[in-house]
Amino acid sequence: MLLSEFVNTLYKYSDGSRKKADYFVFLFDTLIKDSPECINPFYDLQADTLERYYKETSVAKTKAHKARGMADIHKFAKHINGLSDSNQLSMETEFKNLIPDFNKDDNLGYACTDLFLQILDEIYDGTSVPCKKPSAPADNSSHAQVRNNFSFPFPDVAPELTGDPLFIVTGAELGITRSDDDFSEYLENTQEKYQTIKTLLYSEVPRPFYDFYVCNTLTYKVNKGRNSYELRTINHVTADILGDCTNFVIITGTGGLGKSMMMRHLLLDCIEQYPIIEKLPIFIPLKDFDSSYDDLTEYVYEKFDALGGGIDLEDVLSEGKCLLLFDGLDEIHSDVRKLFEKKLDIFADKYSNNMFVISSRPAMSFVAFNRFTVFELQPFTKSQALSLIDKLEFRPDEPTIKAVFRKKLDDDLYRTHREFTENPLLLTIMLMTFEQFAEVPSKMHIFYREAYLTLSQKHDATKGAYKRALCTGVTADRFSEYFSEFCARTYCDERFDFTDEDFDRYFTSMTEPKKDNSPATTTDFITDLVANMCLMYQESRKYHFTHRSFQEYFCAVYFSKQKDKNLGAIGDMFERKKSRFNQDKTFNMLYDMIPEKIEEYVFLPYLQALFDECNAKDGYWTFLQKIYPTIEYDCGDSASSENESESFLFNFIATIMKFKGVHIFTEFPEEDNFITSEWVQLDDDYMQFDSDYHGDTIEKDDVPWEYTHECGFDDPEVVGCNYSFEIETIFNDRETYSDFVAILEDEYFTYHEEYDKAREYLEKLLEKQTPKSQNLFDLFQ
Template structure:
């Protein structure tokens, strides 16, 4: 299609008056990135008018802007118009783009515009011809006739004989350097010298299963993949999230996928890119820009154009490490950027790792979520067996203990690769492994502080700060608490110094001349709790930041604990595996109850506007505003969880969490009067409109396509589904119980209310026990305050 035809068809729908030159320029502006915008200033109004009329070729401008085009930008431009515009555009371009529809018009037009520019620039299927070298005939060797060609009276070698540089992937240099970087690792045991990756790695099993931490209940069958590769994962989905707790080996797993895929890249034609999401900032323009800048860290010569062409050709596998490490301020923009990216460059596999997070990836509707499973006992033994440890006797004894009892008694530690390594170190130093998490980390720190290096296992070298390990931990704990509060996980020397300067201000260490740089050297060189990559410093694992933050919080004076409790209550970017508060509670349970739980419950239970049974309903609306009743087979369900972090902590620590019993409640028939969502089983390929675009004639559908089914809400059923397959079978329903409605229309829903007001109803039982706990805690506190005795016998 010629640009003239493209622009004039666009104009018929979205120009809405104005001059042709301004409209034409605006269309170029919509597809060119910010870096390429100055190129557009080089052309006059008459040029843009000529582009519109077809009297001026777009070849030169296309050649200049080709490296700066981004179809995502153009798709966003089209999507800003009202929905009716997409319908009109799909009608106007239906002859040029057979599969265009109102749902994909923006993406299809962006693809067409890119094709027009690329073709006009003379780059489509027209590789640059290199001059062929002339050949001097050799009387002895000659040359095969089919490998020679005469041009202008000169004999040249045919193209198949010349250097095949044009076929070399533009990503070769990137892959060579990235593979070299990731093929060795520094770990807790090998902090001074990196070791070959596969000498310290055992591949975790990954599993797609229905039930996850958030309570979402997915509809696919459970799938377990051992010794995973990208190819194995791609058979299940093109878009995958690998979810796992801290230290379980998510980054190592992604490294394994990268190295195994890169090894076969030349034959497969698929290029894996390892991208660290902690580098995705508020200032990042979009996903393409992020990919390009990440790849440039290994190959500064690679062009943005090469990235875009590979994406358009569906040649890339994006391995995105650490979604949970994106700062909360940038996370929402990343979600929208990624959604737009997938629309523009669909078909490129994306595998992303993350800790479990609060919203459980609700925004990533196209992604299948796999859990990276804890190490099994054979895997744990295999990993320890691989590790090069300084004490063979201690290692062998640990493996025997791990096999006989430690794996079962300390499963939470032994099944986690990082904690398993710390277990080995702690066991060799103390002959045991503590069961309490905070005690475990305390012993781990003591072990790491006493070790000289991984080859000798003895303490010889003093800290740069000249502090004892106990003194050092006090300052480091405050540093961790400050950075934990600010959600900071990485530092350059300047930012580290800024935080540590605040910690040291007015301290004995400062007056002794100890500098933040001394702390940084100890953390990286001696203690190995942090490590350096380039000019950036990281915790060897986030769990150390959480432990030391808990140490600092637990050491604060009593009155400040209430403020610390308020901080945890108000945390927005909390993930499910954060153990900071749990460890603090284990360290000082009585203080947490008195100075955090008591003020919180005082405010919660005495702040209700009404007393009696209405107090209970106000509590429900405050903590459990929505309940769900499920019947049959449904696609999504959610664990019932209170709104408040501190309330949830109270019922967990005091064993008063009865919400899980809600599923066994026998509801009155009046429950069916509430809003209901019906679920139906449909063919997976046709759960969205894309399937009907792919198979526009039902006769073209192969029976194998109908082997896979899924569950969706009936209201989300595509309108074409009935015409193709008839009405799908109903499988179940979800009824939403909104507490506000039950309070507002108390008489109307009196049967449901009577059921929920029964003392055996799980939430009523929980409410009454929480009130009783608050009453006893308050009495105990008042008694202690009134006593002058050292002990309250």
């Protein structure tokens, strides 16, 4: 019996108080044990997905297996026996029509329970078949005997003999698959490498990952119509659950929020569930990608083979058996970012049946990843933050420190310092600094300064009463200046991990040690960073920052101490590499450290140059061509794109001065020449043929070939479009595009308001530079 047959029958004779989707979840609630550890695997699914299970759409093997393992047969039997007598009788009659020997023991509750568990076992084993009503007396011919000996899938192999519809049988359905032994060495090596981890708190000995990991929530948007989205939530994230949504995933989150930890969790969970979900997980850090690789297959294989892959990976990829975890899209050097996008597109076309998960900071443009759905890693809730603190082992010799911190977090700290408490990394640092400072600063750069002081004193504490100098022979304060220069140099070079040779090259080029005529060697510097200060760690013959946010903070410190005349050059560097620096907090912290100097030596000359050019040319239109040269908009039922400024500095100024507007547009005319993509809605009945389709609008180019050629549907009607135009095109043909000109020149149009307010801000900056009097103290204002 299929699960759909079973649940339809039970739903028919239920009390009717629940909708189908709710009843499906309720049904499993009544089967699963009442225990905090036993979580219904169908909680995270949306109503449209749940309703598909009433239409002969089978649930995932792993969900069936999980539910089966948590079953309480007495609980489910009690539920069935609690139905009205008439409903029980009707239900029993219907089941007996399909299964003649049903309920031989005359206890309907336990008979239904046994049948439910049998169905879940068959889903896991891949042997589910629909029930057929008893027919004429059994055929004793030799053909019938063969059919009776093989219940699945052989009855349908020879329709000319059996009279049944043709059923194509694959090797996988017959159990002919690649042996798990082929991957056992790789899976063991991968699990061994990633199941323990060093962190800022556990810097000396690796700890089991799940001893302190708390899983973030993920959210993603599903287009439901014109400018209308449904925000869906996944609370207990696994690769299997993500795969129910899409095979192409981008996980975004700010620094320290837990992207790489989530990727590690997906890897380890997939290894644990490999016998069930049969996906081979491959963890692929992207920071090493460069132009030397001929294709992405070569790069992926390098990571796979390093852990004992030892087989032809292309065969596995061709079978669609891989979970590809690309970690750190934002860590790819900006010079090869476009190259990676191109190679990924070719790779994904070739191996589209595999599952792709990419992690990245959120400030990047994902326009090139049109087949991917963006999932946003959510900040910690209060309960998640408390759970992390409960799991962390901190000062077991003084348990009251953690207890007091936890109480403050629960009482008010979570609410008053959300920027820190919602972030797992910053929350951990808060705990570490709490003992010494007993309060949390409101500014991020002060927070990191206190974290560094805590780490330096942690080093001293390990030496007892005797405070030994660092290997470099300098104080912790002076060492921070060495490290600041190192971070600034590597940050500008977009380097995040280093070999011994890399370290030697950077250290010998640094000027801060030379000022001291320091005899310290590169080895001394590395030892202090890794062993003494715990700011970096070594793994796989490379050195990594404990977290990239430390590189960002110390880089900002170094920049803040440069001569005023050089700040303009620093601003220019951020402007040139906006695609990289939009993603972190370096410039934010630099501005917080020296706001007046940044305004005078970066913002003022930048805005003066911008508006001098506007005044000399075409005013507002010059501004548009420089800051927003391309505008994307949408009409109808389509996905929306938020437009980004071409200028890092203008975007930063508009944000902190609070005059940045909303950059999603729908008011422009539907101009066919500007169409970039068309969106369609497939027939609802197609959900019976494709379990991955949930009734959402999709791009016309993504309509499956089978939709019209095999399923017989007509070409879907276009219900929405995305558009894009260049400002230069409109400006050069104002008469043709007069409707566009009218919108753009409206004083209340978002970009026009930003233009006007930026001019006002420039006037205020200029006014600040003019002394109000010759009084000495007026000059200091």
